[in-house]
Every structure is written in structure tokens, then in C-alpha cells.
Amino acid sequence: MGDNAPPASLKAFEEKLLEVSESLPKRLRQCADYVAANKDRIAVSTVAEMAEGAGVQPSALMRFCQILGFSGFSEMQRLFRESYVGGWPDYSTRLKHLREKPEGSPAALLGEFVDAGRASLESLLNTVDPANLTEAANLLSAANVVHIVGLGRSFSIATYMAYIFEKMEVPAVLHTSLGKLDNRHAIRKGDALLAFTFSPYSSPTLDLVENAAARNIPIVAVTDSAIGPLAKFRPVTLLVSEVDFGAFRSPAATLCLATALAVSVGTAKPGSA
Amino acid sequence: MGDNAPPASLKAFEEKLLEVSESLPKRLRQCADYVAANKDRIAVSTVAEMAEGAGVQPSALMRFCQILGFSGFSEMQRLFRESYVGGWPDYSTRLKHLREKPEGSPAALLGEFVDAGRASLESLLNTVDPANLTEAANLLSAANVVHIVGLGRSFSIATYMAYIFEKMEVPAVLHTSLGKLDNRHAIRKGDALLAFTFSPYSSPTLDLVENAAARNIPIVAVTDSAIGPLAKFRPVTLLVSEVDFGAFRSPAATLCLATALAVSVGTAKPGSA
DNA sequence: GAGAAAATGGAATTTATGATCCATTTTATG
DNA sequence: CATAAAATGGATCATAAATTCCATTTTCTC
Structure with missing residues (x-):
């Protein structure tokens, strides 16, 4: 049963998600998959939106939140809103960020390749x-x-x-x-x-x-x-x-x-x- | 008077904010200052929270939103939420469409894939x-x-x-x-x-x-x-x-x-x- | 294959939040 | 200093969103 303390940090959240996701019926699994893949959206979406994205009913998503230990969607959302670190800047800013990392670091390289990829697509x-x-x-x-x-x-x-x-x-x-x-x-x-x-x-x-x-x-x-x-x-x-x-x-x-x-x-x- | 079109992008928003903030009475000025300094919070906060942060009444903040050209706080918030999550859901539906009735020349298809590729790189x-x-x-x-x-x-x-x-x-x-x-x-x-x-x-x-x-x-x-x-x-x-x-x-x-x-x-x- | 248990969908309910309105206060002006 | 206009605060209303509940469906077990 999922009656336990709610995760207090994003890290704890991920672990709980992992722990819980092993044994989940179909719909709840969909919730888990969608949430895992769209963690960033939680802070700015409504239950209805998340549910639609996951392809389930809002009530299913509610149950899912409760299984994770939250009282409901709002409590889960609060976690994400609090740790929402100053909205993501746009593409070019993010890229610049990556490039500021030490020269030749994997992250900087990734930035370069992403940029090259975009240019060649263009x-x-x-x-x-x-x-x-x-x-x-x-x-x-x-x-x-x-x-x-x-x-x-x-x-x-x-x-x-x-x-x-x-x-x-x-x-x-x-x-x-x-x-x-x-x-x-x-x-x-x-x-x-x-x-x-x-x-x-x-x-x-x-x-x-x-x-x-x-x-x-x-x-x-x-x-x-x-x-x-x-x-x-x-x-x-x-x-x-x-x-x-x-x-x-x-x-x-x-x-x-x-x-x-x-x-x-x-x-x-x-x-x- | 502030009866004008709402900013359609973050860039337009900033410009409008600047333009408007010159001539603002005390409380509305507080709104402007606080919003400018906490743009990232807009997406994940309620009117009440923002108002408290700015040290004003919720109604003052509402008025401020309207001066910027929005119908209300929600509309302003939508701008920030959308620019935060990016345009992925659009692609989902576009490509799904494509699959259902694959109309369009190979060149058009290529255009779609180039777009999708760029977005996914981002x-x-x-x-x-x-x-x-x-x-x-x-x-x-x-x-x-x-x-x-x-x-x-x-x-x-x-x-x-x-x-x-x-x-x-x-x-x-x-x-x-x-x-x-x-x-x-x-x-x-x-x-x-x-x-x-x-x-x-x-x-x-x-x-x-x-x-x-x-x-x-x-x-x-x-x-x-x-x-x-x-x-x-x-x-x-x-x-x-x-x-x-x-x-x-x-x-x-x-x-x-x-x-x-x-x-x-x-x-x-x-x-x- | 029958019965029980679990899971699910969708409507009904409650709560929270945004928006509006108007009385009161403040500021500007003659 | 008086008056009018603008700005503000707070209470009220409307709405959209979260939550709950229960009938129905699915899955498991014997």
C-alpha cells in the first residue's frame, strides 16, 4: 500500500517513483511513464492536462499521486513549484550555459554537437x-x-x-x-x-x-x-x-x-x- | 490607457513592461518592480502569492496585468507557462495527423522532420x-x-x-x-x-x-x-x-x-x- | 468458469483561485 | 483649503480546478 510519507525532495521523488513503478497496473503505469518523462511540466500544468498527456482519467492521476505518498496532485505540484529554479531560459541561453563549462567537457561538447546538428538541419x-x-x-x-x-x-x-x-x-x-x-x-x-x-x-x-x-x-x-x-x-x-x-x-x-x-x-x- | 493587445512573447512582455513602468503610481510600481525581478515565479505562483511578494493587494496586481494588455493574471501566466514548456505537444499532434492521412509531398514531409529534429535537439x-x-x-x-x-x-x-x-x-x-x-x-x-x-x-x-x-x-x-x-x-x-x-x-x-x-x-x- | 478483489472511468462535489466591484483613502489642482 | 480625480483595499462573486465517490469493467484465484 502507498500510505507513507511524501517525498520531500526531487531526489526522493525520483527514488520513490522508481521504487513504486515496478508493480503498477496499466493506467497507473502510464501515469508513471508520463510523469517521469515530463517532470518539468508538473509545476505548470493542471491535473486535467497531465492526465490527458498520459492518456488517462484525472482520477487515475490522483490515485497515482497518492500512491507516491502525496495527499493529492496539489501537494505533488507544490514540491515541483518550490524547487522550480528560475524558469528555463531560451535555447541560445541554455547553449551558452553549456559552453561556459570547462573546455572539452562532455557537456560543452554536447552543446557544440547540438548546435552543429541544428545548423546542418537548417x-x-x-x-x-x-x-x-x-x-x-x-x-x-x-x-x-x-x-x-x-x-x-x-x-x-x-x-x-x-x-x-x-x-x-x-x-x-x-x-x-x-x-x-x-x-x-x-x-x-x-x-x-x-x-x-x-x-x-x-x-x-x-x-x-x-x-x-x-x-x-x-x-x-x-x-x-x-x-x-x-x-x-x-x-x-x-x-x-x-x-x-x-x-x-x-x-x-x-x-x-x-x-x-x-x-x-x-x-x-x-x-x- | 492600457487597452491594447497583450504581449505575445517574453520579449514583447519585457518591452511592454519597460514602456509602461515609467508612469505608474506607487502600488502599481511595486507590482512592476516585483514582477520584473521575479519573472520566473509568474509561471508557478498564484495572484495572491505574487501580490504578497510585491506587498500589494491581489486586486492591484490584477489591475497591473490589465495595464500590460492582458485580460487578467491568468492570461499573463499562460504566456510564461507556455514559453516554459516549449512547443512539444504541437509536434505530437502534427505528426499524428501526418500518420493518419499522409498528405503532402516528400518535400513537405522533409520540412516536418527537419522541424521535429530541431525541436528534439533543443x-x-x-x-x-x-x-x-x-x-x-x-x-x-x-x-x-x-x-x-x-x-x-x-x-x-x-x-x-x-x-x-x-x-x-x-x-x-x-x-x-x-x-x-x-x-x-x-x-x-x-x-x-x-x-x-x-x-x-x-x-x-x-x-x-x-x-x-x-x-x-x-x-x-x-x-x-x-x-x-x-x-x-x-x-x-x-x-x-x-x-x-x-x-x-x-x-x-x-x-x-x-x-x-x-x-x-x-x-x-x-x-x- | 464462478466469485472475489483490484482497477478503472466518469460524474458529482468541494475547494481554491481568479476576477469584479465599490467604499475609502490618497493625490493632484485651482 | 476645497474639490475632483485617481488610486487603493478589501469584501464578494464566479469560475475553473482538484478531489472524492461509486458503478462498471477487468484481472486474478480457486
Whole structure:
């Protein structure tokens, strides 16, 4: 039973939440999950708002508060309002804060990468040609099977594409070069190839593209240069320029493009055969 | 007279406050001063509390709100509450819409994802605890070998981590569950485990974490809930809140965090042995 | 599969809070 | 100093929010 002292600090609150959340029925679990993920909202929301967010009735949320040891929502809210430390400043201020941390500290780095990520997302809308994007989506949704290739730096993007395609029931194969097998003959007439490759362009990817091009398989290329080694195969090209931070590029933009492309294909595709 | 449009942003609010405060009688001036000095409290206080703080009657504070152009205290408070929580709920509904009837060109879709990506990067600065990030980086750089695990949705992140670690000469192993082999015995004393897992938490990942926890292997968890199934193993937790819409979640924020973490570890690590 | 216990949804109730109003006080002005 | 206008305090009213209660549904146990 939950008839016990209410947590007196945010730390105690978290512990209580953890302790309690092990054994909770469905609705109360939803409350716990939502509250855990939106602690910051508690101070400024009403029961009704929180309940709606969690997808439960207000009364369920009340019960949840009581299980945590509070007399009700108000008492829980009081805890959060009291320890509400001068409202969060806006994005740029927060960023500045992070950057003020010691040079090279993980927090400062995170700030830099977030910033780089945002910048590269912004430029994405400029570098990607909408017509090409539409063409790419059409081409891929018309394919029997979409073959995805991307190695090295691009491998993570390729795996993510494979994941979304599978979720959206788009027939797709991920080419991994596992064991140096390149499975080029798995690519059949009527299929399409989706290739990700960035500046130290890996040769297995190029080989696969070259082979496919020779057989007139339609190709979509996500790459960083219009005149890269892929250009001569005349693929439908989606350009991404990733903002460097130090030696590291943030793949956030590429990932974003990949997601949009995958969802376009997934929704355009008629119900699976 | 103060019958004018209410400020629509914090910036507009400040300007209005300044403009108005020149010519104000005693009590209203107290209101202005107190409000200016305690803007952060507005979101979480009642009229009565604010009035007491300013040393005036509630009715005086009401009048003050109206002079600023608001219909009353509630409307002013709404401005502060909304700018505090940011625009996340909007995205939820927008993306849900998108999923229900996917109208719109791929380019429009890309626009949506870029927006969502930017917002989720921004919120990353709120959810990740800098102290935990530092601790995670220290813990991983102290390890002999870093073991990376992440399946399903998280697999692409895991592969990216493995890529950067390798580039930075940090000894790391990617656990893929290829062939259902979980290689749990590859994790030795002195190693550390880095686990990525999000809401349909995959059981192989949990198993691996459980096993490692039982052997006192230090664990860093990148996840979406402080009370998720990983919580009971008390890992160093890095929270990323990606609102869940099946395939529509953009992992840009997680990727960004992963990159920052990897680079932190890579630079902290003393020259390779 | 029947019965009991737990959990849940939604309406009804209570409380707290915001907003309004007007008598009283203060300040400005001739 | 008298008068009018403005400002203020505090009580009252209206409303929105928190809380409780109970009928219904679900889940567990024998």
C-alpha cells in the first residue's frame, strides 16, 4: 500500500517513483511513464492536462499521486513549484550555459554537437532538391525490392533505413558486406538501389552501384557532392552537406533526410502485396 | 490607457513592461518592480502569492496585468507557462495527423522532420543531466573495453557509436545478436557496457544489461524513461525524450548525444596502449 | 468458469483561485 | 483649503480546478 510519507525532495521523488513503478497496473503505469518523462511540466500544468498527456482519467492521476505518498496532485505540484529554479531560459541561453563549462567537457561538447546538428538541419532544406526528392520517393516506391547500401560512416544510416522500411512493410534488403559477400546478384530487374556514401567513399559501395548501373537498375544516391565518384552513374542525387565540428560531422541531417524519404516511400507504397 | 493587445512573447512582455513602468503610481510600481525581478515565479505562483511578494493587494496586481494588455493574471501566466514548456505537444499532434492521412509531398514531409529534429535537439539540452554525461564519459574511458548494445530502433545508433569509437581508437565491441549469439562472456571485469534502448525495449538488450549488472560491470544507459526496465539496475542514465510515434520518431537527438559522448570518451582516453 | 478483489472511468462535489466591484483613502489642482 | 480625480483595499462573486465517490469493467484465484 502507498500510505507513507511524501517525498520531500526531487531526489526522493525520483527514488520513490522508481521504487513504486515496478508493480503498477496499466493506467497507473502510464501515469508513471508520463510523469517521469515530463517532470518539468508538473509545476505548470493542471491535473486535467497531465492526465490527458498520459492518456488517462484525472482520477487515475490522483490515485497515482497518492500512491507516491502525496495527499493529492496539489501537494505533488507544490514540491515541483518550490524547487522550480528560475524558469528555463531560451535555447541560445541554455547553449551558452553549456559552453561556459570547462573546455572539452562532455557537456560543452554536447552543446557544440547540438548546435552543429541544428545548423546542418537548417541547411538541409537548401541542399536537397525537392524535385529530386519526389523522384527518389517515386522511384523507390515503384521498386519490387529496395536495396540499401552504405558502409563505414554511412552504415548506421543504412541500418536505420532498413529498420523503417521493415516497420512500414516496404520490401527492403540491407547490404552489409558481412563476410565480404556483396550479394550483387540479389539485385534483380525491377528493384532499386539506395546508396549512402560520404567523402572517404568506400569502394564496396561504389562497386555495387557500378554493377547496378550497368544493369540499368534505378539508383538513388544520398551523398555530399554532386561531382563525387557516384556522379558518373547518373543517379537521382540527394545532396547533404554536413556541418563539421572539429573532425566530426554530425549525421543528424542525413538521418533526417533518410527518415523523410523512408516515410514518403512507406506511405506512397500501395498496401503490401 | 492600457487597452491594447497583450504581449505575445517574453520579449514583447519585457518591452511592454519597460514602456509602461515609467508612469505608474506607487502600488502599481511595486507590482512592476516585483514582477520584473521575479519573472520566473509568474509561471508557478498564484495572484495572491505574487501580490504578497510585491506587498500589494491581489486586486492591484490584477489591475497591473490589465495595464500590460492582458485580460487578467491568468492570461499573463499562460504566456510564461507556455514559453516554459516549449512547443512539444504541437509536434505530437502534427505528426499524428501526418500518420493518419499522409498528405503532402516528400518535400513537405522533409520540412516536418527537419522541424521535429530541431525541436528534439533543443529539448535534449533539458533532458540530459550534464553531471551524468560527465560521469558516463569517465566511466567509459576508464573501461578496458566498451561493449555497445542496441537493437531494433537503436541499432543504427549503436553502429554509429562503434564507428566513432573505432575511429578514435577506443577499444569497443558492438553486440549485434547476429545469429542469436549474445556473447555475454565477452564482457570481462574492467569493461563497461553502453546500452541504448527505447520504448518497445528489446529483451536481448535487457538480458545483457541484467547479466552485466549482476557481475558489477558498470553500465551507461541511453534511454527514454527514468523508470524504464533498465532503471532497476541503477545505470548511469542519459535521458532522451523522443515522443513516440512508431516509425515517425526522429533519432536525431539521440545520435547527437551519442556523438558527443563518443567524442568525450575518445578525447579523455589516454593514448592507446 | 464462478466469485472475489483490484482497477478503472466518469460524474458529482468541494475547494481554491481568479476576477469584479465599490467604499475609502490618497493625490493632484485651482 | 476645497474639490475632483485617481488610486487603493478589501469584501464578494464566479469560475475553473482538484478531489472524492461509486458503478462498471477487468484481472486474478480457486
